[in-house]
Every structure is written in C-alpha cells, then in structure tokens.
Amino acid sequence: MPIKVGDRIPNVTLHIMAEGGPQPVTTDELLSGKRVVLFALPGAFTPTCSAAHLPGFVVHADEIRNKQVDRIICLSVNDAFVMDAWGKVQNADDNVLMVADGNADFTEAVGLDEDRHERGMGIRSQRYSMIIEDGVVRTLNVEAPGKFEVSSAERILKQL
Numbered sequence: 001m002p003i004k005v006g007d008r009i010p011n012v013t014l015h016i017m018a019e020g021g022p023q024p025v026t027t028d029e030l031l032s033g034k035r036v037v038l039f040a041l042p043g044a045f046t047p048t049c050s051a052a053h054l055p056g057f058v059v060h061a062d063e064i065r066n067k068q069v070d071r072i073i074c075l076s077v078n079d080a081f082v083m084d085a086w087g088k089v090q091n092a093d094d095n096v097l098m099v100a101d102g103n104a105d106f107t108e109a110v111g112l113d114e115d116r117h118e119r120g121m122g123i124r125s126q127r128y129s130m131i132i133e134d135g136v137v138r139t140l141n142v143e144a145p146g147k148f149e150v151s152s153a154e155r156i157l158k159q160l
Contacts (some may be wrong), residue, residue, distance in 0.1 A: 002111035002142070009135050010109040014075070015100040017084035027106065030099070031135045034070040037156055039129040040101075040112065043121060044078045044086035048148050053127065054090050056153035061095035064153065067160035069131075075099045077107055077124050101125065112142065129156050 003009070009031055015022045030036070039057060041049040057064070057072055064072055072095065076083060080100040087098035107113045107125040116124045129151035131139035139159050141150040 005137050005140050007137050012105045012109050015080040017080045022080035036071045036132045037069050038073040040075040040125040041127050042124045044082045057096050060153040072096045073099050077101050077104045
C-alpha cells in the first residue's frame, strides 16, 4: 500500500555522492528534525525529468527554501554516480540534494514503485512530490502514469 499523508517515512539507506565517492545516508539522517521537500521521478536524463521536473526545483529553490524548507531532495532509482552527473548537468549545485535509490529500497518501502521492464528500465519510481516534516508526510502529490501535472515545484510552492 502506498504511503499517505500522516505516515512516517521508513528508515532506509540511500546514497549521495561525496568527495571520496558514493556515501550511504539514511532517511532518518536526511529528514529528522527538518522540513523537507522531496520529489521523485522515473529516471535521470529522461525527457520530462530533465526538461521540466528537476529544472523547476532548481529554478525555484530559493523561493522554496524561503518557505522554511531546510532541504530539497531529488530522488530516483539510479546510482549515485548517475545522480551526481545529472545534478551537475542540471546545475543543481547546493540547491537540490541528488539522492540515489539505486536498489529501489526507498521507492518500494513507500509503495511508489512501478514496473518499467517493458521499456527496459526495470523497477522505477513513480513521479511525485511531498512535503515532509520531521520524517512525517504532510503533503503528497502523486502523478498519474505518464503525466506531469501535480508534482511540480510551482505546485509545491503553493502548498507550502
């Protein structure tokens, strides 16, 4: 069953790129005591993700953080090397933390996974955004398959 508003985010290990290479980080470390905007998407370097979803959060990062948001996280079922490279291409810099869910552990734990084997992509994340306060989901915007209508940075700004 998919996660819903009011649920606590499960504690799983993800990865971020550090100076020496991929570094494990838990969701508790990323979310505890913080107000976080997390958005997830099917894959780095894919058309809608690269043309609209991530760029919107990069462009609006300052506005989002000015709404008492401590961190903006982009999550995808890719490895830390791919997420790091994609963040550099998209100028995410320190505005958006690029987080790798390479084994889909988080994606499956929150029940927002989808099977994209027919497209050669394996298990991927659905497209969504959420506002999380101290590890608890306060707002959740899950897209219909193939859509990009409710999980944008502009929508999150209105919800903050």
